[in-house]
Structures are given as structure tokens and as C-alpha cells.
Amino acid sequence: MAISVNMRWIAATVVLCSLLAVGQFAEDKPCERRRAGLFRSIVCVCNSTYCDTITRENPARGTYVVYTSTHGGKRFEKSYGTIKTLPEQRFDDPGDLEPEPEPIQMDFGAGELKNLPDPPFKQENDDNEEDEDDDEDSEEFKRVADRPELYDILTNVVLRIYPSTRYQVIEGFGGSVTDAAAINWRTLSEATQETFIQTYFGPEGIEYNMIRVPIAGCDFSEYPYTYAESPWNDATLSNFSLTHHDFFLKLPMIKRAQSVAPDEIKITASTWSPPIWMKTNEAITGFAQLKREYYQAFADYHLRFIEEYDRFDVKIWAITTTNEPINGIVPFVQFNSLGWFPHQLGRWLADNLGPTIKNSRFNQTKILAIDDQRYLLPVYLAGMELAAPESIDYMDGVAVHWYGNFFPPQILSAIQNRYPDKILLATEACEGSMPWNLDKVILGSWRRAGTYVKSILQDLNNHVVGWIDWNLCLDPIGGPNWVDNFVDSPILVYKDRDEFIKQPMFYAMGHFSKFIPRGSRRVRVSRRSIASIENVAVRKPNGNLVVVMQNRRRRPMNVEIRISSSRYIDIIMEPRSIKTIEINP
Numbered sequence: 191m192a193i194s195v196n197m198r199w200i201a202a203t204v205v206l207c208s209l210l211a212v213g214q215f216a217e218d219k220p221c222e223r224r225r226a227g228l229f230r231s232i233v234c235v236c237n238s239t240y241c242d243t244i245t246r247e248n249p250a251r252g253t254y255v256v257y258t259s260t261h262g263g264k265r266f267e268k269s270y271g272t273i274k275t276l277p278e279q280r281f282d283d284p285g286d287l288e289p290e291p292e293p294i295q296m297d298f299g300a301g302e303l304k305n306l307p308d309p310p311f312k313q314e315n316d317d318n319e320e321d322e323d324d325d326e327d328s329e330e331f332k333r334v335a336d337r338p339e340l341y342d343i344l345t346n347v348v349l350r351i352y353p354s355t356r357y358q359v360i361e362g363f364g365g366s367v368t369d370a371a372a373i374n375w376r377t378l379s380e381a382t383q384e385t386f387i388q389t390y391f392g393p394e395g396i397e398y399n400m401i402r403v404p405i406a407g408c409d410f411s412e413y414p415y416t417y418a419e420s421p422w423n424d425a426t427l428s429n430f431s432l433t434h435h436d437f438f439l440k441l442p443m444i445k446r447a448q449s450v451a452p453d454e455i456k457i458t459a460s461t462w463s464p465p466i467w468m469k470t471n472e473a474i475t476g477f478a479q480l481k482r483e484y485y486q487a488f489a490d491y492h493l494r495f496i497e498e499y500d501r502f503d504v505k506i507w508a509i510t511t512t513n514e515p516i517n518g519i520v521p522f523v524q525f526n527s528l529g530w531f532p533h534q535l536g537r538w539l540a541d542n543l544g545p546t547i548k549n550s551r552f553n554q555t556k557i558l559a560i561d562d563q564r565y566l567l568p569v570y571l572a573g574m575e576l577a578a579p580e581s582i583d584y585m586d587g588v589a590v591h592w593y594g595n596f597f598p599p600q601i602l603s604a605i606q607n608r609y610p611d612k613i614l615l616a617t618e619a620c621e622g623s624m625p626w627n628l629d630k631v632i633l634g635s636w637r638r639a640g641t642y643v644k645s646i647l648q649d650l651n652n653h654v655v656g657w658i659d660w661n662l663c664l665d666p667i668g669g670p671n672w673v674d675n676f677v678d679s680p681i682l683v684y685k686d687r688d689e690f691i692k693q694p695m696f697y698a699m700g701h702f703s704k705f706i707p708r709g710s711r712r713v714r715v716s717r718r719s720i721a722s723i724e725n726v727a728v729r730k731p732n733g734n735l736v737v738v739m740q741n742r743r744r745r746p747m748n749v750e751i752r753i754s755s756s757r758y759i760d761i762i763m764e765p766r767s768i769k770t771i772e773i774n775p
């Protein structure tokens with residue numbers, strides 16, 4: 191008797207828990223669509239009283255939940271399915287059709303800055319999405335379209351996931367609190383500021399858990415500044431002071447984000463330019479290195495920043511060793527910079543920055559080296575290691591930007607192989623920054639969302655632990671920026687209407703940030719078909735599998751995902767779509 195009462199209790203509790211788990215009785219608010227123009231996708235409009243939301247559902251055992259966004263206008267649309275099992279037999283397994291690529295060999299030689307690849311200055315007219323041709327195999331496809339057996343080969347993808355082959359632990363995803371982002375956010379009413387923070391960081395938003403913040407100004411500021419411009423040559427930094435940009439813009443935005451985020455937000459900070467008296471050219475930009483006598487002062491400058499932010503209860507999780515050190519070496523950069531040759535960076539890290547941070551009470555702060563494009567990493571690491579081997583011990587990892595992504599991503603795996611105990615973090619990315627991007631902002635561009643997803647997938651598949659986007663938001667022309675270096679952003683702010691719009695890039699980020707929590711581990715995926723599709727798979731701390739896939743083609747693809755030797759799911763990837771699938775095996 192007692193037992194059956196207990197059983198009923200348990201049954202009721204189980205039903206209630208699964209109801210709670212499935213959607214917490216909450217209906218997601220749909221995207222308030224606005225057309226962005228011919229051939230473009232839509233944008234979603236948010237204001238003081240309305241913004242679309244997304245709640246993550248817990249699939250019951252043996253089932254999965256799919257979230258879909260498409261060029262056609264779906265945004266995190268939910269659907270459900272059950273894992274299928276082969277009745278008796280196992281898959282007739284043809285073996286791996288895509289062996290793990292050999293890591294590319296890299297010359298970690300002399301560490302000199304020469305023979306850098308030329309950027310590909312090809313003309314890409316991406317302001318008209320009609321010209322877009324993501325369909326790599328479309329010609330081939332046309333030729334076989336009337337031959338059904340070949341049609342099947344080109345549209346059927348089979349992937350096999352190996353949940354027990356685990357790679358890097360994920361730290362998270364996020365965006366940057368630049369002056370420009372905070373200025374735009376601040377032009378909104380109090381209530382609209384709140385919907386903005388909720389949609390990026392809140393439990394019904396895309397749950398960003400990483401932020402990058404510039405140490406003083408960068409190009410996305412109204413004018414250049416640092417924290418210790420005067421007195422001149424004061425190596426003691428006696429007058430180091432944060433500015434109103436911190437007090438009224440960056441710190442409030444960070445603190446509001448922290449107050450709604452379900453998880454800790456890990457903050458990475460980077461200097462663009464030190465006080466100009468520390469630099470050989472005594473100017474904010476141009477060809478310059480750090481004056482030798484101020485190596486220690488510049489290390490102390492970073493510690494002072496960490497201390498000041500700590501006073502506001504904002505913990506700095508990581509610092510980078512200076513934003514894009516190549517910018518102070520090459521002739522064409524017009525904004526805040528500091529040049530480092532590899533051997534100089536190695537010496538400064540080994541003799542000054544490393545000991546300063548690690549002997550301070552902020553000894554837990556991670557130091558991420560280089561913070562520049564992919565193709566520069568080997569040459570910097572080699573030069574640093576050659577000049578000061580201890581510099582490698584002082585760095586916790588390497589930060590990488592996306593503007594050199596024409597260079598193959600396998601270089602990241604090669605670095606991971608060589609430095610297995612270091613992390614790789616992607617710290618900056620944006621669309622519209624290249625000289626051939628005539629339109630900096632392209633409202634509703636699906637192509638740009640696709641480029642984000644492709645880049646994140648490549649990075650994750652090459653051991654990157656997290657991915658931080660550039661400006662959280664910008665104005666409709668992609669600013670403000672004191673050298674007019676305007677770019678695109680996932681959110682654009684329209685202050686006159688007290689509203690902001692979320693571009694396809696916002697959802698591209700959300701397909702990762704919302705569904706891949708910190709502590710997830712990437713797992714192995716191999717392809718068992720001729721046709722392929724961009725993908726990544728991770729195992730969440732709770733044991734569920736999360737797969738993110740993208741179809742950039744203009745035709746649907748059938749995808750079979752095998753999660754064991756006899757269990758699988760079938761997914762149809764709509765044309766130009768992104769899907770996140772959470773599977774409870």
C-alpha cells in the first residue's frame with residue numbers, strides 16, 4: 191500500500207518535472223519581422239515592450255529538440271523527434287570517408303616577420319544577395335539533376351558521432367563592450383536597454399557568457415584616449431585613472447549583463463595603445479614600439495586596470511598581450527595601436543607582464559598572447575619562444591582574430607598540437623571590415639550570418655574554446671568610430687525610434703551561445719557519405735549531445751546522424767539554414 195502511494199507520488203512528480211522541463215510553461219515570443227530588402231533575409235525588431243525570446247528545452251530520454259533559422263525567416267523555430275533504432279542489425283559501416291586531417295606542418299623557425307601571405311584582394315560584391323553563390327557544387331549538381339541515383343549521392347549526408355572521443359572544453363561565446371556599443375545602448379530608453387541586455391545575456395535571450403572590453407579607447411571610441419596620458423613620462427602611473435567611458439558606459443553595460451546572466455560572464459580585456467609617452471613615435475597610431483624604459487610601466491598599466499575594475503566588482507578573467515600587434519608595424523592602420531616584433535613581445539611577457547600578473551593578487555588572470563590574425567600566430571610564437579622561452583610558460587593561451595580567415599583553420603590545430611596545455615580563444619570578428627566591402631552594414635544579410643557560422647564551426651573543429659564577436663551593437667551606419675572604420679554588427683540601434691533590430695548574425699551567434707554551455711566538450715564527428723555539411727558536435731555537462739549544422743546551399747539536404755552503431759536521427763536541412771539539435775541519448 192505504502193509502496194503504491196509512493197509510486198503515484200513519483201509518477202506525478204515525474205510528469206510535473208517533465209512539464210517543467212519542456213518549456214517551463216513559457217511560450218517563446220516570435221520575431222517581430224521587418225523586411226530588409228530584395229534578396230535579403232528579415233530582421234527582428236525589439237523595443238521597450240517587445241523582443242522575441244527563446245527558451246531551451248530539455249529533450250526527454252531517447253528524443254531530441256531542433257532549433258532552426260533560415261534565410262526564409264525562421265528564427266529558432268522548434269521541432270521535435272525521437273531517436274530511431276535499427277531493429278536487429280548494426281549499420282553496414284563503410285568506415286570513415288573523411289579521415290581526421292593531418293595537422294598541417296608549420297615552420298616554427300626563425301620567427302621573423304617576412305613571407306606573410308598577401309590578403310586576397312578579390313572583389314566581393316556582397317551588397318546584393320542575388321549575386322551570392324554559396325552553392326559550391328551547383329554546376330556539378332545541374333549536370334546530374336536528372337539522374338536520380340546521383341541526386342541521392344549529392345543530397346544525402348551521413349555523419350557518425352563518437353561521444354567518447356572528446357576534445358577541448360568550451361568556455362563560451364559573447365561579444366564586445368566597446369565605447370561604441372555602450373554609447374548606442376545608452377541612447378535607448380531604460381526599458382529598451384533592459385530588453386537589449388536580456389536578449390543577449392538573459393535566460394530567455396541567447397545567454398552570452400563572455401565579454402571582451404578594450405582597456406581605454408580603440409577605434410570604436412569617439413576619440414582616442416588612454417588611462418595615464420599625464421603627467422608625461424610618469425612610469426609610476428601615479429595619475430592612472432579610468433574615464434567617464436568606464437563609469438557611464440562600459441562598466442554599467444557589463445554590470446547589467448552580469449545581473450541577468452545565468453552563468454558567470456568571463457571578461458577578456460585588451461589594450462590597443464598605451465599612453466603615447468610610452469611609445470617610440472609618441473603618437474596614438476603609426477609605426478611604434480614600446481620604449482625599452484617603459485616595459486615595466488606598461489605591465490603595471492594592465493595590473494592597474496585589473497585593480498580598478500575589481501573595485502567595481504568586475505573581475506577580469508583574461509588579458510591579451512595587446513590588440514593586433516602587427517598594426518603598429520604595417521603602414522596602413524590609422525587607429526590606436528602598438529607594434530610588437532615577436533622577440534620583443536616574448537621578452538616583455540617573460541620579464542614584465544608575466545611576473546607582474548602572476549605575482550599579484552590577480553594571479554588567476556589568464557594571459558592570452560598575440561591577439562592577432564591566424565597566419566601571424568606561428569611566426570609570433572616562434573619568435574617569442576626563441577627570444578624568451580619562459581614567455582611560453584607565462585601565457586595561458588593564444589587569442590586569435592578572424593580577419594585572416596582566408597588562411598586555413600588547421601593552423602590552429604597545429605598550434606594546439608605544439609602547445610597542448612594552452613587554450614585558443616577567438617577574440618574578435620565582424621563583417622564589413624574589408625576594403626572591398628563597399629557597404630559596411632548590410633541589413634538582413636543571410637550571407638553574413640553564414641560566414642559567422644562557418645567561421646565558428648571551423649574554429650571549434652580546430653580546438654578553439656570560445657568565440658567573442660566584436661561590437662555588441664552599432665548605429666545604422668556601423669559606428670561611431672573615430673577613424674570612420676565602420677563595420678556591421680548583429681544588433682543595430684535606432685535611437686530616434688527607441689528600438690533595435692537583430693540581424694541574422696545575432697541568430698548565428700545564438701545557435702552556439704544558447705545551446706553549448708560552458709564545460710561542454712567537443713566530440714568527434716566523421717562523415718560516411720560523399721556529400722558533406724558543415725557541422726560540429728559537443729557533449730554537454732549533462733550528457734546530452736548538441737550538434738550545430740549549416741546548409742549554405744540553395745537546395746535541401748538529408749542528414750542522417752548516427753550516435754551509436756545502431757541508433758540515429760534523420761534531419762532535413764532546409765535551403766540556407768542553420769540548425770542546432772540537442773539529443774538526449
Ligand SMILES: *[C@@H]1O[C@H](CO)[C@@H](O)[C@H](O)[C@H]1NC(C)=O
Nearest residue numbers: 222235236237238239240241
Ligand atoms: C513595440 O513593438 C510591439 C511589437 O511590434 C508593438 O506592438 C508595440 O506597439 C511597440 N511598442 C512601442 C512603445 O513602440
Ligand SMILES: *[C@@H]1O[C@H](CO)[C@@H](O)[C@H](O)[C@H]1NC(C)=O
Nearest residue numbers: 417419420421422429430431
Ligand atoms: C591626471 O589626469 C587627469 C585626467 O585623467 C588630468 O586632467 C590631470 O591633469 C592629471 N594630473 C596631472 C598632475 O597630470
Ligand SMILES: *[C@@H]1O[C@H](CO)[C@@H](O)[C@H](O)[C@H]1NC(C)=O
Nearest residue numbers: 548549550551552553554555
Ligand atoms: C594567488 O593570489 C592569492 C591571493 O589573491 C594567494 O592567496 C595565492 O597564494 C596566490 N597564488 C600563487 C600561486 O601565487
